[in-house]
Amino acid sequence: MNKYMSILSDMEQQITEGRYRSGQKLPSVRNAAKSYGCSVSTIIRAYAELEKRHMIYSISQSGYYVVEKPGDGEDRMESQIIDFASASPDVNLFPYLDFQHCLNKAIDTYKYHLFTYGDPKGLESLRHTLVSHLAGDQVFTTAERIVVTSGVQQALEILAKMPFPNGNSLILVEQPSYDIYLRFLEAEGIPVRGIARSTAGIDLRELEKKFKYDGIKFFYTMSRYHNPLGTSYSMEERKAIAGLASKYNVYVVEDDYMADLGEERGFDPIYAYNGTSHVVYLKSFSKIIFPGLRLGATVLPGSLLEAFHARKNYADTSLLSQAALEVYIKNGMYERHKHKINRQYTARIRTLNEAVQKYNDAGEIEISDVRSGIYVQFKLPRTVNLERLTNRLAARKISVVPGKKFYLSGYMEREKFLRLSISRAQPERIEEGIMAIVEEVRRADGLFILECLLKK
Incomplete structure (x- = not known):
């Protein structure tokens, strides 16, 4: 068992056995790193995984706390919370029986092979299955260029540390962007720079300038259902980014982690428009099935294969999980579940949009134009105190994520x-939650005006 998995297992065991009680604060990232004798990035990754498993939760500028389990508290607070914070799949939509069948089928099919170390690149039969699976997203490749990783995060960490053929070292990231990756890059001291992205898109002239002059190793981007904006790039933007990558010999790492969530038709990723093999394509299976599966697919250009394999030189992903996923895809269960969860999430997004239209009549909040996926950005007036607002919402048992953490x-x-996020929000309580958010934003804006008047 590698260092990370050993630490994660120990943390999980301590929480399960009650050493850390419900609601108790966990050691800070730095203290935990010192205690386990590991890097800060390893602890960040472990805490992120525990948060995905809904065992702990984070509070901005405060730390990590153990989730209260049903029955642990007299009031059972967790069941009362309107959860707009969690990005984990809804446990009520998890295909337990289908996946249990796939696990049993995998054991029967592969038997003793499941007890070997396996190929560091991943189960060969799964990689061949993924060739046709990815083709449905216009990602045409071969099994030799696919590497199965322990989630997308592992691939991102390897790519950040390995050399690229262009000889550059600076990583360009959208701002805002995936918070866990930003913290990893900063903790590891990896050169990183930001470029603004809003719900309206990205400034392509500014992007070209950075590609041309700044010595960019790769540009990390989420082309659709961006976290935290929720929006997707237009076809023109995707084509332009692919063209700039070829023109300036800059690689693009396209994190298409929510490719299966949404009802967009005819969405071709940046990968599909790049003819010079300058795009690394990443896909996660955790958002459509469950985070604990910890499986992702990385599609690499030929020029990066050797360096990537050199850093992923041992099998660290469960062969049983890989075999079960292969069965799940080949039997058509994955496609059926994808449509089921899409219908559920699209209905929740629709309910949220209708509630915003109903209660945000004065337009205090600017909402991103999102019709599918799971994320929506609520842009606030500059006068609102964000920390005070989130505390007020928490007091009303409404959980949200402030935008500050998504920046370098x-x-x-x-x-x-x-x-x-609507993935864990109870459909029948979405309207109630939106109404409360609008009320608190108005209250916060009014307090600012009052404070200004009192200072005069």
Whole structure:
């Protein structure tokens, strides 16, 4: 068992056995790193995984806490919370029986092979299955260029540390962007720079300038259902980014982690428009099935295969999970479940949009134009105190994520917003939650005006 898995297992065991009680604060990232004798990035990754498993939760500028389990508290607070924070799949939509069948089938099919170390690149039969699976998203490749990783995060970490053929070292990231990856890059001291992205898209002229002059190793982007904006790039933007990558010999790492969530038709990723093999395509299976599966697919250009394999030189992904996923895809269960969860999430997004239209009549909140996926950005007036607002909402048992965490530490051009996720929000309580958010934003804006008047 590698260091990370050993630490994760120990943390999980301590929580399960009650050493850390419900609601108790966990050690800080730095203290935990010192205690386990590991890097800060390893602890960040472990805490992120525990958060995905809904065992702990984070509070901005405070730390990590153990989730209260049903029956642990007299009031059973967790069941009362309107959860707009969690991005984990809805446990009520998990295909237990189908996946149990796939696990049993995998054991019967592969038997003793499941007890070997396996290929570091991943189960060969799964990689061949993924060739046709990815083709449905216009990602045409071969099994030799696919690597099965322990989630997308592992691939991102390897790509950040390995050399690229262009000889550059600077990573360009959208701002805002995936918070866990930003913290990893900063903790590891990897050169990183931001470029603004809003719900309206990205400034392609600014992007070209950075590609041309800044020595960019690769540009990390989420082309659709962006976290935290919820929006997707237009076809023109995707084509332009693919063209710039070829023109300036800059690689693009396209994190298409929510490719299966949504009802967009005819969406071709950046990968499909690049003819010079300058795009690394990443896909996760955790958002459509469950985070604990920890499986992702990385499609690599030929020029990066050797360096990537050199850093992933041992099998660290469960062969049983891989075999079960292969059965799940080949039997058509994956496609059926994808349509089921899409219908559920699209209905929740629709309910949220209708509630915003109903209660945000004065337009205090700017909402991203999202019709599918799970994320929506609520852009707030500059006068609103974000910390005070989130505390007020927490007091009303409404959980949201403030936008500050999605920026690099030194990035100055920040928008003030909340990120809302509908994946764990009870459909019947979405309207109630939106109404409360609008009320609290109005209250916060009014307090600012009052404070200004009192100072005069």
